[in-house]
Amino acid sequence: MVVIFVVGLLNHDIFHWTLPGIMEKGNANYDAIIAGKSGFLSIPFYLIRTVSYIIIWVVFTNKLRSLSLQEDLNGGTEYFHKSITASALFLVLFAVTSSMSAWDWVMSIDTHWFSTMFGWYVFASWWVSGIAATTLIVIFLKQAGYLQSIKEGHLHDLGKFMFGFSIFWTYVWFSQFMLIWYANLPEEAVYFNQRLGGFNGQYTWLFFFNLFINFAFPFLVLMTRDAKRQMIMLKIVSIAILIGHWFDFYLMIMPATMQAENGFIIEIGTGLVFLGSFLLLITKRLSQASLVPVHHPFLDESVHHTT
Numbered sequence: 001m002v003v004i005f006v007v008g009l010l011n012h013d014i015f016h017w018t019l020p021g022i023m024e025k026g027n028a029n030y031d032a033i034i035a036g037k038s039g040f041l042s043i044p045f046y047l048i049r050t051v052s053y054i055i056i057w058v059v060f061t062n063k064l065r066s067l068s069l070q071e072d073l074n075g076g077t078e079y080f081h082k083s084i085t086a087s088a089l090f091l092v093l094f095a096v097t098s099s100m101s102a103w104d105w106v107m108s109i110d111t112h113w114f115s116t117m118f119g120w121y122v123f124a125s126w127w128v129s130g131i132a133a134t135t136l137i138v139i140f141l142k143q144a145g146y147l148q149s150i151k152e153g154h155l156h157d158l159g160k161f162m163f164g165f166s167i168f169w170t171y172v173w174f175s176q177f178m179l180i181w182y183a184n185l186p187e188e189a190v191y192f193n194q195r196l197g198g199f200n201g202q203y204t205w206l207f208f209f210n211l212f213i214n215f216a217f218p219f220l221v222l223m224t225r226d227a228k229r230q231m232i233m234l235k236i237v238s239i240a241i242l243i244g245h246w247f248d249f250y251l252m253i254m255p256a257t258m259q260a261e262n263g264f265i266i267e268i269g270t271g272l273v274f275l276g277s278f279l280l281l282i283t284k285r286l287s288q289a290s291l292v293p294v295h296h297p298f299l300d301e302s303v304h305h306t307t
Helices: 002-011 043-074 078-105 118-143 152-183 186-195 204-221 231-257 265-286 299-303
Strands: none
Touching (some): 002 043, 043 078, 118 152, 152 186
């Protein structure tokens, strides 16, 4: 993230607020709105925040994994309770850092835009994408002969999570859109004007496709109980959600950076690089420890879970 920001900083292609003199009154590049955000949008503070987010996430990821591995090795409930404490603390920190990182990494691209719901909007996208990725991994592992204790009831719960949080994402999307439409303030409406008819309508189809693939498709496919218990249906919806939220971020970023000169091929290639890196890391991690938490105090209840 730091490298991407520095490259964008040197070229001023991604973050308009990094232009030299943009916050200095009397300078040819001066922008009064951006200057009003100078306390938050300063390059050193931005880099400090970015590094801080990543450090917090990495520290807690490693802490929770370490506690899980120690529980597998030593048994008892000590590590279980320590995991609860660490998770509760991380929830508080993640609630703050997820919203702030969304402001920094995505919203600051549209520096003139205002939205009080954007942090929740991005969080909802991350959350449902995470559930979709988890569901896909569980299905692939089970089909490969692992996780034999996973039954229809477990898949049903994963399907309910995807179904429910697809609706939650749509609720936040609509709330943000409706409030901006109703107020009709130029500094807010410009965001949707660009994406819904702007640049000769280049993004209009994507605007409606985004709603279809991230809401209508999961909602209609997973509406029945049987669909949530079938691996093929869950697999299709999981892949659709991941693709859909990739398009969602594409729609957040491209109109503000590339405007009418958007493209797909290089973006798909970059996305595949990150996907490959993620799969390399997660398969390596999964191979280094037991897939079943053998000494977890609620293992028996989980194995015999039914819905």
